[in-house]
Amino acid sequence: MRDDPFSPAVRLLGWAVHGTFLVLLAIAAVQVLNDGLYAAAAGGLALGALYVAGVTFGHWRTSAAQGRGWLVLLTLAWITLALASPDFVWLAFPLFFVYHHLLPLPVALPGVVLMTAAAVATIGWHTHTLTLAQVLGPSIGAAVATLMSMAYRALYRESEARRRLIGDLVSTRERLVRAEGDAARLAERERLAREIHDTLAQGMSSIILLLRAVRRDLDTDRAAADARLLEAEEAAAENLEEARGFVRALAPPALRGSSLADALRRVTESAAARTPTRVRFEVSGTPVALPIGHDVALLRIAQGALGNVARHSGAGNAGVTLTFLDDLVVLDVYDDGCGFDPRGAPGSDGTGFGLRAMRERARAVGGTLTVESAPGEGTAVAATLPLPDETPPPGGTPPPDGDPLPEEAT
Incomplete structure (x- = not known):
């Protein structure tokens, strides 16, 4: 049928x-x-x-x-x-x-x-x-078959209508979810546009006006020019603080008010407290301030790798190392657990979903992620990100809140 x-x-x-x-x-x-x-x-x-x-x-x-x-x-x-x-x-x-x-x-x-x-x-x-029996026999058979077939047709039409209704509801729900996502993104853009217009843009306009006044008064009224310069410096400092406020609002909670190294140390201590695995954290090289995108990517990769250690490795020891080189920053997460074959893990690139997400995070900021593992030999995950050209030279102290903006506006 x-x-x-x-x-x-x-x-x-x-x-x-x-x-x-x-x-x-x-x-x-x-x-x-x-x-x-x-x-x-x-x-x-x-x-x-x-x-x-x-x-x-x-x-x-x-x-x-x-x-x-x-x-x-x-x-x-x-x-x-x-x-x-x-x-x-x-x-x-x-x-x-x-x-x-x-x-x-x-x-x-x-x-x-x-x-x-x-x-x-x-x-x-x-x-x-x-005889009557000879007439009724085929007639009753025909009536029963007809009634059963008509009942099936009615049930089929009702079921088809229900199936189409469910399909329409699913399609409508998907469109609603997409519309809600688009509306949320538009609302966030409008919010940021309003914030920038009311703070940074206004501050920049004030600085431009003050500097024009300085240029006008520089030869004729030195005192007025100095006063205008002081006002421009104060306006720039205020704008810098506003920018830092935006960065802190968009950063993960672990990065708010702390450097990447401090955030990674807290994540490592939290992972050690939740599992029987002994987890050690080290910083190698001279720390430098990183863009917020680098901080977020490295923090999320560390969290994902430590989550895999806790869920899958059965390791007794694990380590997280953040290494600052001349033009690179490297995050290593390794353990002495059961290990696995990266080529045999599910996923189009030979890894699982978590590792695939880590790889995408590293790639989004211009870096790479490598996975070394074998059954019974533990696992090592290494994320390597290039340092941007505007990164302060080695020896500089990162801002206390971990954002990449300089301390001074001048």
């Missing part, structure tokens, strides 16, 4: 119809053999073969014409056999279901009525009489 949302029940009904047809055909064939009607028995075998071939190899879902042609052949073969022996008349009952399945209702109903009349007439032709 056709595919639908309650297809198991429909398949069961289909097999019941097929089984009924073949059982009635077998009974009729045995009976005509006992009566010596060998040609009718052979015709019954041919009808069975035609039925099985149509059910097995029919392509009615894509070609309704093939199914209807097959139904015409079945009907003609049934009429021929029913005229040969009344034992084949009762094959009309399963054929009623086939009519309703392959034909639209306005066509199936007249077809069932004609088959019922043919069955009654054939029985009367063989018995030379017509």
Whole structure:
């Protein structure tokens, strides 16, 4: 039968119809053999073969014409056999279901009525009489098959309507989620635009006006020029503090009010407190201030790697090392746990989802991430990020809040 949302029940009904047809055909064939009607028995075998071939190899879902042609052949073969022996008349009952399945209702109903009349007439032709039982038998069978088929059609239409409604609801929900995401991004952009316009842009405008006044008064009124310079310096300092406020608002909580090294130390201590693994943190080289994007990427990579150590490695010892080189900063997270084969882990790049996310974070700031591991030999994750050109030279002290902005505006 056709595919639908309650297809198991429909398949069961289909097999019941097929089984009924073949059982009635077998009974009729045995009976005509006992009566010596060998040609009718052979015709019954041919009808069975035609039925099985149509059910097995029919392509009615894509070609309704093939199914209807097959139904015409079945009907003609049934009429021929029913005229040969009344034992084949009762094959009309399963054929009623086939009519309703392959034909639209306005066509199936007249077809069932004609088959019922043919069955009654054939029985009367063989018995030379017509009783009430001979009329009611095929008629009741036709009525039952019709009612069951109509009930299935109604259920199918209702289920299809429900399926379309659910599809529309899912599609609407997806559009709503996308719209909410777009609205949130637009709202955030508008908020930042308002903040920048009301603070940084206004401050910059004030500085420009003050510097123009300084240039105007520099030769004629030195005291006024100095006063204007002092005001410009104060305005620049205020703008710098506003910028730092923006950076702190966008940074992860662990980076607020602290350097990357301090944030990594706290993350390491937290990981050690939550698991039996002994975790050690070290800083190598001279720390320098990094852009907030570098800080966030390295912090998130460390958190992800330590999370993998806690969940999967079973390690007794682990370490986190932050190394500052002349033009690179390197974060190493390693453990002595069970290890794994990076090439066999799920994911398009040979790693799991967590490692894939770490790799994307490193790539987003121009860096790389490598994973070295083998079963039974522990794991080492290394993130290497290039230092930007504007990074202060080695020996400089990073700002206390970890942001990359200089301490002085001048």
